[in-house]
Amino acid sequence: MNSKKHHLVFFTGAGISQESGLGTFRGQSGMWENHNIEEIASPEGFAKNPQLVLDFYNARRKELEIAIPNEAHNLIAKLEEKYEVTIITQNIDDLHERAGSSNILHLHGELTKSRSSINENLIYDYKDSLKVGDVAEDGSQLRPHVVWFGEEVTKIKKAIEITQNADLFIIIGSSMIVHPAAALLLAVPFESDTVYIDPNPSVEEGINLLVIKEKATTGLKLLVEEYLPQ
Template sequence: MQDHIVVLTGAGISAESGLSTFRDNGGLWEQHSVYDVATPEAFARNQELVLRFYNDRRRQLESAQPNQAHRLLAELEKRYRVTVITQNVDDLHERGGASNVIHLHGELTKARSSRYPELVYDIGYRDINPGDTCDRGAQLRPHIVWFGEEVPMLEKAADIVRTADHLLIVGTSLQVYPAAGLVYEVDMDVPITVVDPGEPASVSRARVIRKGAAEGVAEWVDSLK
């Protein structure tokens, strides 16, 4: 049976494709506070601003390209069973060739009903505008897990981590909960590797590769050989 490689990815892997992050800008994203654009309260207060913000992010994403880290992780599927669990809302893993991706915080290329969360639509890189509604007449919103909302894929992700033979953590500081708690679901005998150029959060017994995502993932893949 093939070894199961589970990869946890965060903003650092997308940053190498030119996508900006809240954390790298002092809690601002294109000069917007997270509380202005990434909470249910913000959407209730200023729907037009929130929709415009995510429309801009979608256009930015359309012009971005997967980087070497995305492609190398996808190529691992030729030799291993691979599951990517990402905190990112972009589609760069899929466009890089990954076939098994769990999005903890939602997907920018999807919209869902603001009243009936089970109604989710693929929209690609199109805008969501005020007045765009679901099949039951409610306003559409980005299919994003905003601050203060539950993370519906978390338990599925935890179940997957428990089956890992290797755990690779790329581009995340492991400071954002509940996603950061996933690392503690892995069996004690499973090797953990953290790829992070800065000072990653302490992960006991983890090997740390202090390089950027593309360079660090390449080093780790070479070590598997």
């Protein structure tokens, strides 16, 4: 691989946080297997039974409180010492932040924040547990600051811009089958390389694409030790 890489762009999914004990939403034993998506992750579900939705995300936040960044999160943060590093993540946890990474774009929102139900730009820190009756400054019910099914992923345009400026695009723990995030692969510059770290990758190795069939911590350590310039 070309050793003259400067801007590393990481695209991370649930697989990287799974090693910190956080459950995935999709896949075998994922949370969607045990819940009706429309009931807990859609505007319609929130309108029908807001407390059910709030309880679900309150529980996710409690899980996040006891989770800690794993070696993969820490390695990415440490790479800022040598490279320009940008993270685009599908995850709503704050493990990248807690590991020390400084440039993070959350595509699907942040579990540590809440927002107005009618103004997505009116955002607050998520304190304790949300309940029906907790309102924003505009008087609307507070909701988790996450993107639900049926809602626009407004930050995808920014994610595409970041990807278009990547010298090396590194995918970790994402199925890469969910749009619009899956379209980021098409935004990687032709002259740049892509690395895909996942124990069950959805794409095969090809031109400018290296596939490492390992879990996040193992695969990233291998990438740092064997493929990135020292």
